[in-house]
Amino acid sequence: MSVRIAKNSGFCFGVKRAIKIALEAAGDHDGIVTLGPIIHNPQMVSKLADEGIFSVNKSEDIDGRTTIIRSHGVKKETLQELNNDNIKIINATCPYVSKTQDHGQKLSEEGYQVIILGDKDHPEVEALKSYIQGDAVIVANADELPDLKFNKVGIICQTTRNIKDLQELVQKLVPLSREIKVINTICNATSVRQESTTALAKESDLMIVIGGKNSSNTKMLAKISENFVKTYHIETSYEIEDKWFEGIDEIGLTAGASTPDWIIVEVYNKIIECMGSIEDKIESVDDIPGFKEEK
Amino acid sequence: MSVRIAKNSGFCFGVKRAIKIALEAAGDHDGIVTLGPIIHNPQMVSKLADEGIFSVNKSEDIDGRTTIIRSHGVKKETLQELNNDNIKIINATCPYVSKTQDHGQKLSEEGYQVIILGDKDHPEVEALKSYIQGDAVIVANADELPDLKFNKVGIICQTTRNIKDLQELVQKLVPLSREIKVINTICNATSVRQESTTALAKESDLMIVIGGKNSSNTKMLAKISENFVKTYHIETSYEIEDKWFEGIDEIGLTAGASTPDWIIVEVYNKIIECMGSIEDKIESVDDIPGFKEEK
Numbered sequence: 001m002s003v004r005i006a007k008n009s010g011f012c013f014g015v016k017r018a019i020k021i022a023l024e025a026a027g028d029h030d031g032i033v034t035l036g037p038i039i040h041n042p043q044m045v046s047k048l049a050d051e052g053i054f055s056v057n058k059s060e061d062i063d064g065r066t067t068i069i070r071s072h073g074v075k076k077e078t079l080q081e082l083n084n085d086n087i088k089i090i091n092a093t094c095p096y097v098s099k100t101q102d103h104g105q106k107l108s109e110e111g112y113q114v115i116i117l118g119d120k121d122h123p124e125v126e127a128l129k130s131y132i133q134g135d136a137v138i139v140a141n142a143d144e145l146p147d148l149k150f151n152k153v154g155i156i157c158q159t160t161r162n163i164k165d166l167q168e169l170v171q172k173l174v175p176l177s178r179e180i181k182v183i184n185t186i187c188n189a190t191s192v193r194q195e196s197t198t199a200l201a202k203e204s205d206l207m208i209v210i211g212g213k214n215s216s217n218t219k220m221l222a223k224i225s226e227n228f229v230k231t232y233h234i235e236t237s238y239e240i241e242d243k244w245f246e247g248i249d250e251i252g253l254t255a256g257a258s259t260p261d262w263i264i265v266e267v268y269n270k271i272i273e274c275m276g277s278i279e280d281k282i283e284s285v286d287d288i289p290g291f292k293e294e295k
Numbered sequence: 296m297s298v299r300i301a302k303n304s305g306f307c308f309g310v311k312r313a314i315k316i317a318l319e320a321a322g323d324h325d326g327i328v329t330l331g332p333i334i335h336n337p338q339m340v341s342k343l344a345d346e347g348i349f350s351v352n353k354s355e356d357i358d359g360r361t362t363i364i365r366s367h368g369v370k371k372e373t374l375q376e377l378n379n380d381n382i383k384i385i386n387a388t389c390p391y392v393s394k395t396q397d398h399g400q401k402l403s404e405e406g407y408q409v410i411i412l413g414d415k416d417h418p419e420v421e422a423l424k425s426y427i428q429g430d431a432v433i434v435a436n437a438d439e440l441p442d443l444k445f446n447k448v449g450i451i452c453q454t455t456r457n458i459k460d461l462q463e464l465v466q467k468l469v470p471l472s473r474e475i476k477v478i479n480t481i482c483n484a485t486s487v488r489q490e491s492t493t494a495l496a497k498e499s500d501l502m503i504v505i506g507g508k509n510s511s512n513t514k515m516l517a518k519i520s521e522n523f524v525k526t527y528h529i530e531t532s533y534e535i536e537d538k539w540f541e542g543i544d545e546i547g548l549t550a551g552a553s554t555p556d557w558i559i560v561e562v563y564n565k566i567i568e569c570m571g572s573i574e575d576k577i578e579s580v581d582d583i584p585g586f587k588e589e590k
Contacts (some may be wrong), residue, residue, distance in 0.1 A: 163469065163470045167466045167469045167470070168466075170465055170469055171462045171463075171465065171466045174458065174461055174462045174465055174479065175462070175479075177477075177479065178478070178479055179477065179478050180465075180475070180476070180477040180479075181474070182472075182475040182477075183473070183474050184469065184470075184472060184473055184474070184475075
């Protein structure tokens with residue numbers, strides 16, 4: 001029995017950056033909040049609370065405190081309100097998410113009917129939508145496209161979507177549109193995680209996907225992995241059950257872009273324990289066979 | 296045994312317009328030439344020669360005569376040369392072809408690497424290419440795409456291509472490109488002819504596609520029809536053989552956008568003759584069951 005990890009797993013650039021910004025701010029200020037969880041990982045959010053960085057869900061709960069804008073960004077109007085209320089803002093929006101907002105705004109200014117490939121209830125998409133002039137159409141996949149013809153249609157994506165869904169959406173729009181502009185805003189960290197998860201899932205008898213149950217990119221990894229092999233999506237090692245590994249030879253691990261290393265290590269060590277070994281426990285993700293962070 | 300015609304068949308707007316321009320010019324001027332065949336139908340080109348409108352293949356053969364620009368357009372440089380030589384020019388380029396040239400030029404000016412979906416040896420594509428700054432990539436289908444990644448890629452089509460080929464091309468480009476702009480320049484006359492050919496082919500035991508062997512849109516109709524049923528591509532009624540109709544019940548006819556009505560009528564009457572009937576002969580395409588010109 002062996003355990004390997006997808007070569008690109010865990011924290012991406014935008015998440016690392018947001019956590020760094022938050023921790024640096026914690027040292028500098030008294031009373032800091034994030035408007036919504038800074039990343040979609042409850043364990044990390046709880047750890048930040050230990051450092052005095054609390055997540056509030058509504059602007060009304062900010063109560064004058066310095067406010068960190070979460071990695072997923074925030075609605076244009078909300079940012080305006082915070083400015084109007086003279087709230088000190090620290091912006092930890094992922095630069096790739098900010099760029100997607102810029103693209104959305106520009107497409108709508110250029111007269112394109114904007115279509116967002118994404119989850120309409122996800123904070124990244126809610127924020128993105130606010131930057132678009134006029135009504136954006138939001139679809140989770142090509143099947144959700146409204147029965148319309150388009151003159152000029154502009155497509156952008158939530159940064160954590162799957163390229164296949166974008167391909168299907170664009171293919172369906174070609175005969176319905178006179179002009180299509182597609183900005184592929186799926187971020188590289190998403191793509192490489194999806195690709196390496198696919199590669200590992202194909203070679204494994206069981207996949208364990210680690211990350212927030214509210215994490216869009218982690219859910220997408222689980223969805224992709226399920227196409228190839230039995231897959232469990234867990235947040236922590238406590239969810240692991242011995243019986244999962246009966247008759248299993250090759251175990252694959254992968255972790256979403258908002259999953260901290262310490263959780264991955266805990267999961268690995270728990271699996272090793274389930275396998276009856278204690279000596280092989282590790283202290284760093286770098287010690288799990290297969291791991292290689294993207295450049 | 297019955298014979299029906301695809302509801303959109305024969306001359307399109309651009310071809311009708313080009314022939315009208317040529318015939319009007321024939322009355323007005325002495326010594327008129329077209330630079331290349333005005334449309335891709337040898338029989339029609341021969342009929343125009345009877346009216347004193349001759350097709351020459353090279354600028355050198357114009358010999359100072361008034362020159363009609365063919366429906367497929369001409370290279371930018373060639374137009375410039377004719378102007379420099381003070382040749383009187385009558386432009387019969389299809390307006391949809393001209394629009395495609397404008398789109399190609401604009402895409403290249405906007406910094407897009409232009410990809411043309413088309414036949415690199417077709418005069419429409421040769422002309423279109425000349426309006427694009429820098430090197431355009433020309434592919435007949437997605438399989439011909441070079442193994443490259445693109446920053447900004449702009450796609451336009453020869454007006455007579457198939458929407459499925461455009462869909463496949465765009466789908467293949469999505470993961471290879473940061474930004475894609477697709478201008479669907481497949482003209483409506485092409486689309487409706489392809490759709491009604493598909494519909495009729497599905498209901499027929501045999502399809503006869505009428506039009507120039509050098510006609511891109513006619514060849515495409517034959518290719519589409521072949522996916523469903525035995526298909527013959529002919530230029531005139533003289534090619535028809537009695538044995539084609541043995542054991543055949545439902546015969547479908549369709550004609551390319553450059554096929555004149557009189558040829559369609561001759562073909563229909565020849566089929567009726569092969570079927571052993573003489574009384575059912577017709578004088579107009581409107582008398583063939585199924586025909587309905589697009590608006």
